[in-house]
Amino acid sequence: MLQDTRSAGRRCGGLIAGLALALGIAVANGAEDPTRNESQLAALVAEALANNPEIAAARNELDAARQRVPTAGALDDPMMELGVVNAALASHSLRREDMTMKMLGLGQRLPFPGKRGLRRAVAAADADSINLAAREIANRIARDVRVAYEELAFNEEAQRIVVSTRVALEQLAAIARSRYEVGQAAQNDVLDAYIEIERLGAELLRLSGENSALQSGLQRLLGRSGPASRIHAAAPQLAAGQEADPGDRPAIENRPQLQALQALVERSIRSIDLAQRDYYPDFDLKLQYGQRDRALDGMARDDMVSLTVGFNLPLWRKARLQPQVAEARAMRRQAQSMLLAQQLETRAALDAELALVRQWRATAELYRSALLPQARASTASALAAYRVGRVDFLTLRQAQLREYEISTDLAMAVANHNKAIAEIDLLIGSAT
DSSP states (O other): OHHHHHHHHHHHHHHHHHHHHHHHHHHHHHTSOTTHHHHHHHHHHHHHHHHOHHHHHHHHHHHHHHHHHHHHTOOOOOEEEEEEESOOTTOSOSSSSTTOEEEEEEEEEEOOTTHHHHHHHHHHHHHHHHHHHHHHHHHHHHHHHHHHHHHHHHHHHHHHHHHHHHHHHHHHHHHHHHHHHTTSSOHHHHHHHHHHHHHHHHHHHHHHHHHHHHHHHHHHHHTOOSSOOOOOOOOOOOOOOOOOOTTOOOOOTTOHHHHHHHHHHHHHHHHHHHHHHTTSOOEEEEEEEEEOOOOTTOOOOOOEEEEEEEEOOOTTIIIIIHHHHHHHHHHHHHHHHHHHHHHHHHHHHHHHHHHHHHHHHHHHHHIIIIIHHHHHHHHHHHHHHHHTTSSOHHHHHHHHHHHHHHHHHHHHHHHHHHHHHHHHHHHTTOOO
């Protein structure tokens, strides 16, 4: 039975040896330079901002909106008229009647003063809102890249911890086996050690599969298509960020999403002004030139010029214009309510993330400065005591697994702290 356990341990070791070696090299490379984490992450964010298709779509939408601004206040095309005026039905001659003439006319519709400017203002407010929405999308993608990177960093750190713990348990198994062979330990000690080794092997395989999914998600955010090299995150480190006191919090006014909603409020105000300006008529200016042929007796006839100004009469205000003004006012109230709701939501989310930052930073510092050193000391003490038979193997195994759990919890606290920092940067508009 002991021989079967050894064989199982060797099979598991062969299955994950290559993965452990590659992971060890990647983690070692990531831990060489403390600034590598920030520089690598900044490069990934820059790549996403340049290549992410969602950001590109938002920028194209912005380009289209900006093109609508000058056209919103442009005049309608002028109208040209060609024809014959006052031709007698009884005759096909254009010379019989004095008022018969060949006419050339040019007409132009002129909106009431102020309407064109208001139309441009509405279109410009639309473009401003879309521009700010595009910035919010860019900030969100940057946040998503940072969060995905921290999750990848935690995954690779968790794999490193599993590999390190597994190596330590293999050493414990060797000690337990040697003590069993001389009758100083029970066979169950060896079996327990190999069970934990197998369990950690399964955990490493799970983390490896999760790593592939994280790699795929990060590649998508970066806009990479086709085969791409794997990204190896640096060892997790606490990121610098907001350390505000509980009674103090950073401002949210710079968040593009809130500014976009404010632009919608401005647009609705301009829309109200435009709807009210529609009460005033537009003008149709027409200039006509009439050319008259000579009379039948050869007498010359003067050409004629006509200039007319027409305007519409807004008689149906109650049926058409008043509902338009009411609609514009309702849209303004809606935009104001949306802005207020988003401000409240952003402030609440900011308070929550600030609390998380303080919590996870304190947790990470506690694990790093107190719990992890104590767990390592406990493991070393238990190992020394087990060698001389002063403690049982269960105590030693529990000490080793406690060190594994605390190391994993430390990596998770660092990742959660950094993800909260990324969320805060999104909420205050400084994610990019």
